[in-house]
Amino acid sequence: MAVIPKWTDQRVEQVVGNLLRTGVTISAAIVLIGASIYLTRHGMASADYRVFQGEPNDLRTVHGIIQRSIHLSGRGIIQLGLLLLIATPVARVAFAVYGFAAEGDRLYVGFTLIVLAVLLYSLVGGS
Amino acid sequence: MTILLFTILVAAGSFLAGLLGSLTGLGGGVVLVPLLTLFFKVDIRYAIGASLVSVIATSSGAAAAYVKEGFSNIRIGMFLEIATTIGALLGAFIATKVPTQAIAIIFGVVLVYSAYVSRKARPKSEWHNPPDPLATRLGMNGSFPTPEGLRYYNPVRVPTGFGLMFGAGTLSGLLGIGSGAVKVLAMDQAMKIPFKVSTTTSNFMIGVTAAASAGVYLNRGYIDPGLAMPVMLGVLGGSLLGTRILVKAETKVLRVVFSLVIVFLGLQMIYQGISGRI
Numbered sequence: 001m002a003v004i005p006k007w008t009d010q011r012v013e014q015v016v017g018n019l020l021r022t023g024v025t026i027s028a029a030i031v032l033i034g035a036s037i038y039l040t041r042h043g044m045a046s047a048d049y050r051v052f053q054g055e056p057n058d059l060r061t062v063h064g065i066i067q068r069s070i071h072l073s074g075r076g077i078i079q080l081g082l083l084l085l086i087a088t089p090v091a092r093v094a095f096a097v098y099g100f101a102a103e104g105d106r107l108y109v110g111f112t113l114i115v116l117a118v119l120l121y122s123l124v125g126g127s
Numbered sequence: 128m129t130i131l132l133f134t135i136l137v138a139a140g141s142f143l144a145g146l147l148g149s150l151t152g153l154g155g156g157v158v159l160v161p162l163l164t165l166f167f168k169v170d171i172r173y174a175i176g177a178s179l180v181s182v183i184a185t186s187s188g189a190a191a192a193y194v195k196e197g198f199s200n201i202r203i204g205m206f207l208e209i210a211t212t213i214g215a216l217l218g219a220f221i222a223t224k225v226p227t228q229a230i231a232i233i234f235g236v237v238l239v240y241s242a243y244v245s246r247k248a249r250p251k252s253e254w255h256n257p258p259d260p261l262a263t264r265l266g267m268n269g270s271f272p273t274p275e276g277l278r279y280y281n282p283v284r285v286p287t288g289f290g291l292m293f294g295a296g297t298l299s300g301l302l303g304i305g306s307g308a309v310k311v312l313a314m315d316q317a318m319k320i321p322f323k324v325s326t327t328t329s330n331f332m333i334g335v336t337a338a339a340s341a342g343v344y345l346n347r348g349y350i351d352p353g354l355a356m357p358v359m360l361g362v363l364g365g366s367l368l369g370t371r372i373l374v375k376a377e378t379k380v381l382r383v384v385f386s387l388v389i390v391f392l393g394l395q396m397i398y399q400g401i402s403g404r405i
Contacts, residue, residue, distance in 0.1 A: 013201055020187040020334070028184070028363060035134075035356050043131035047353075052170035055348035078352035082180055082359070086345065088187050089338040096205060108266070112205055115335065118212040122219070122342030 012099035016092050023088030030081030038074025062123075090119045130353065137167060138357035145185065145365025150372070151385045152326075153245055155362050156182045156304040157238060161392035164231070164405055169354065171227045171234075171405055175303030176349035179341045181362035182305045186334035188363060189370060199327040200269045203282065203320065208332055210289045211296030211310075212339040218300025219343035231400030234302050238393030241308040242386040256319055259283040271324055280321050288318040300340035305333040 058064030059079050068076025093116045100108040140162050141155070148155025156178050163174035222230060258268055262282045270277040282288070291313035295306040307329055314325035344350050399405045 010197065013199065016201075024184055024188045024363070028360060031356055031360060034352065035360070038353065038356070039131055039134060042353075043134075044129050047128050047130045047133035049167070049169040049173050049351070049354055052172050055351060057348075059350075059352065060346055060348045075352040078356045079350070082350060082352065082355055083345070085180060085183055085187075085359070086338050086341045089183060089334040092187075093205075093208075093335060096201070105266070108202060108205060111209060115205065115208045115212055118209075118216060119335070119339055119342065122212075122216055122339045123345075124342075 008103070012096065012103075016095055016099075019095060020088055020092055023091065024085065027081045027085040027088065030084060031078050032081075034069075034074050034077030034079075034081060036074075037072065038078060041074060086123065090116070090123065093119060133167070134353070134357045137163070137354070138361040140166070141181065141358045141361025142365040145181070145362035145367075146369045147365075147381070147385050147388075148362075149185070149366040149369025151245075151382045153241070153382070153385060153389070154182075154305050154307050155185065155366060157241060157389060158392060159358065159362065160234060160303060161238070161396055163354075163358070165392065165395055165399065171230055172222070172349045173351050173354050175222065175230075176341075176344045176351065177355040177358040178303035179337050179344060180350060180355045181359045182299075182303070182337040183334050183341060184359050184363045185366045186305065186330055186337065188367060189330055198271050198323045199331050200267065200320070200324055201328075201331075202265065203267050203269075203314070203318075203324075204328045204331050206265055206267070206285075207289060207292045207313075208335050210292035211299070211332055211336040214293040214296025214298075215300035215336050215339035216343065218297040218302075219340040220300075221297070222301050223347060227405055228400045228403055230301065231396050231405040235393040235396030235398075235400060237298060237302060237304070238389050238396065242389040242393065244308050244312070245382070246386055256281045256283050259285070261285045262318075269324070271321065278321070280319075280324070282314075282318040282320050284317050284319070288313045291317055296336050296339070299333075299336050300343070303337075303340075303344075305337065307333060 058068055059075065065076060065079045065083055069080040093112060097109055097112045097116060100112055141159060144158045144162060145155040159178045159181060160174045163169040164171050258281045262268060262285050267282045270279045295309035295313060298309060299306040310329040310332060311325045314320040314329060315322050
């Protein structure tokens with residue numbers, strides 16, 4: 001029988017550190033793909049960020065961003081990469097819930113769930 | 128200006144900001160928003176959205192390296208994240224209510240202040256405290272490796288630290304910065320946590336805090352893919368390069384120069400905010 005190493009703070013953090021780095025790498029790659037499509041199609045148009053208009057609705061929601069990415073919209077794919085980047089720390093916190101539970105630390109399972117709830121609220125319903 | 132040229136210039140500026148921020152330890156986020164608003168004439172709300180995204184990228188990218196050293200304290204970080212994330216939501220909410228001029232002025236004041244804090248000699252903090260009852264109940268007492276073996280520390284004044292962290296989170300959500308300076312102040316000065324533990328734990332918290340406000344910014348349409356793309360890639364590249372050459376470079380002169388740049392940008396932000404040009 002394989003020996004399953006005990007969950008310690010140190011081990012939880014190492015897994016978390018790798019998780020974060022992987023998340024950043026994948027999201028940067030997706031942003032790069034989106035950027036090449038976006039710049040190929042719109043690179044010669046003129047840039048204007050002086051006037052604030054706000055993004056269209058389908059670049060604001062998870063559903064809209066996925067829809068646009070499926071249609072290979074450059075801006076949609078960039079936004080998908082950014083969404084993944086924002087989700088990376090959320091995944092980190094979700095994993096910490098699991099880590100504290102495995103250590104049997106109920107108090108910190110509770111604290112971590114509060115943080116997770118705040119993060120999910122901001123991503124889904126914060127507007 | 129074409130989108131292609133704009134993208135290249137913003138990416139180059141962000142790369143430089145990330146490089147300098149990482150070399151000096153002051154963070155690239157603080158100069159990004161002034162760079163985008165003052166030089167590229169980007170609306171400050173778009174600039175803050177893009178900056179938040181880059182803060183998450185650098186914090187998460189650096190975390191893996193920090194974890195190996197065994198300095199960060201995940202319990203202190205997680206407990207204080209309750210304060211920073213709720214603060215970040217509040218900050219993001221305030222950002223949608225106050226005029227952009229006010230944001231610019233607050234931003235300028237924070238810039239000047241953080242440059243001042245980074246120049247000030249840090250008083251040697253005492254961390255040979257007897258265990259604090261609240262911190263002990265919260266399981267915050269810890270240790271970290273030194274050449275002479277493990278050293279133990281006992282955090283104190285948890286409520287003060289928690290309150291300061293709430294403020295740090297609010298600033299982060301309002302201005303799109305990591306507020307690393309306030310976070311380290313809360314942990315290092317108020318809670319008497321050893322500096323190395325404070326800085327690495329703070330780096331861990333910055334990404335989570337920024338994610339809390341980034342969600343709100345995304346929902347409100349303040350994160351523009353065309354702008355956030357070169358900013359995120361540039362800052363990430365610059366800071367990764369910075370951590371590679373950190374050991375070899377002589378950073379003392381660089382810190383002085385970068386602090387002066389920050390003060391200049393801060394004063395500009397205040398001036399432009401007051402004269403209503405932002």
